[in-house]
Amino acid sequence: MGTFTHTAERKAFELALNKAMRKAADHRCEDFVGLVDMIEKVLGDGWDPSAYENLREAFGKDGKWTGYLNHLIENNDVDYLKGLMMSFVYEGALRGYRETKKKAAELGMEHIPWVILFDPTSACNLHCRGCWAAEYKNTSNLSFEDMDSIVTQGKELGIHEYVMTGGEPLVRKKDVAALAKKHSDCGFMIFTNGTLIDQAFCDAMKECKNIILSMSIEGFEEATDGRRGKGTFRKVMAAMDLLKENGLPYGTSICYTRANCEDVTSDAFLDFLVEKGVAFSWFFHYMPVGNDAAPELLPTPEQREYMYHRIRQVRAFEGGKPIFLMDFQNDGEFVSGCIAGGKYYCHINSNGDVEPCVFIHYSSANIHEKSLKECLMQPLFRAYQSAQPFNENLLRPCPMLENPDILRRLVAQTGAHSTDMMSPESCDHLCAKCDRYAKEWKPVAEKLWS
Numbered sequence: 001m002g003t004f005t006h007t008a009e010r011k012a013f014e015l016a017l018n019k020a021m022r023k024a025a026d027h028r029c030e031d032f033v034g035l036v037d038m039i040e041k042v043l044g045d046g047w048d049p050s051a052y053e054n055l056r057e058a059f060g061k062d063g064k065w066t067g068y069l070n071h072l073i074e075n076n077d078v079d080y081l082k083g084l085m086m087s088f089v090y091e092g093a094l095r096g097y098r099e100t101k102k103k104a105a106e107l108g109m110e111h112i113p114w115v116i117l118f119d120p121t122s123a124c125n126l127h128c129r130g131c132w133a134a135e136y137k138n139t140s141n142l143s144f145e146d147m148d149s150i151v152t153q154g155k156e157l158g159i160h161e162y163v164m165t166g167g168e169p170l171v172r173k174k175d176v177a178a179l180a181k182k183h184s185d186c187g188f189m190i191f192t193n194g195t196l197i198d199q200a201f202c203d204a205m206k207e208c209k210n211i212i213l214s215m216s217i218e219g220f221e222e223a224t225d226g227r228r229g230k231g232t233f234r235k236v237m238a239a240m241d242l243l244k245e246n247g248l249p250y251g252t253s254i255c256y257t258r259a260n261c262e263d264v265t266s267d268a269f270l271d272f273l274v275e276k277g278v279a280f281s282w283f284f285h286y287m288p289v290g291n292d293a294a295p296e297l298l299p300t301p302e303q304r305e306y307m308y309h310r311i312r313q314v315r316a317f318e319g320g321k322p323i324f325l326m327d328f329q330n331d332g333e334f335v336s337g338c339i340a341g342g343k344y345y346c347h348i349n350s351n352g353d354v355e356p357c358v359f360i361h362y363s364s365a366n367i368h369e370k371s372l373k374e375c376l377m378q379p380l381f382r383a384y385q386s387a388q389p390f391n392e393n394l395l396r397p398c399p400m401l402e403n404p405d406i407l408r409r410l411v412a413q414t415g416a417h418s419t420d421m422m423s424p425e426s427c428d429h430l431c432a433k434c435d436r437y438a439k440e441w442k443p444v445a446e447k448l449w450s
Helices: 003-025 030-046 049-059 064-075 078-107 144-156 169-182 199-208 221-228 232-245 267-276 301-314 372-376 379-387 404-414 427-449
Strands: 115-118 161-164 187-192 211-216 250-256 278-285 324-327 345-348
Touching (some): 003 030, 003 078, 049 064, 078 161, 078 199, 115 144, 144 169, 169 211, 199 211, 199 232, 211 232, 221 232, 232 267, 267 278, 301 324, 301 427
Parallel strands (some): 115 161, 187 211, 211 250, 278 324
């Protein structure tokens, strides 16, 4: 898309957004539908027609999700919200999704991801039990120049949405803010433990308007401190209060395990999150990654089935709770299974290794040796994309957790190596921890899928 056309389209989206937000301030919902119309104009047949109609139905009346948006607008910094919508929704999810598909076709690639996760650092001020990132050594970093190069090259491929993981990304919060300020046409989501958030960083977020935080929490105080260390829960609560005072909406990131899945989806806990100002929450199934992983934390098949129903109940068009929940593992049916391997996203660790997923630590390409485009064309990514979906049952999406023999085959046939910098884990060792789980989940998944 040419510069003028992009500028005109962006301005039209911004005008539609402003109109919708003004109507929301008056408790009128009709122009949320106008915003959906603009989304359809940008994406066209990139989505199934039913998706647009579902959005029009949800936002065309004074219902749960209209109230949710009205609440966000009334209780947060409006300029910051507009910035998030322009960077994450227009530039990242709409224009970015369309442009990556167009660029992939031009380059003869099957896919270019529209989201890239990368780790500014492997360093962290906490050491949480079962954390996949704890397997990396804590002394490696992507320089500011490395991160700037990732985003610059990514934008050339149409990618305008970036997620920072770690380690703890806010160990590098000055560089994070500088990167977001330089690349104002991109959205940056930060997965953080929340303990390093201060007023200065809130001010930087309000200045940039394209950074949003997702804070890790395991439940109430006992559960969070039990995994993340004594006093962590109170620090996270202070960070939540600070964000709320500054009118900065944010989300949470919750790893559900055999020990906590019922607690973190209870009415009491979800009501608590809503009261604290949480707008959305990512739910991640525990993955037994690393030589020191704890397979006993894997949810039982019964618990995973409970999560499947509970998340859908909470985020339904009617009833539930005014918080948007996403279940990374059980929502495979909405995104055609696994989204990793460069299909929709990939991960770059703090050493520069380009991996298919934050949970799959194998690669044969590094940004210090190859261009981002070349890294995205590495044999493991091509094999991933050729094999997707890994299962016709999209409730069994992962090549590791639910289909471990597939990951064994992909890694073996492409010669990818372990990127773990402290204790390299063979693919056979990793997948062996998933064999029993995959076998036990299969009949439950088949029942749900039918």
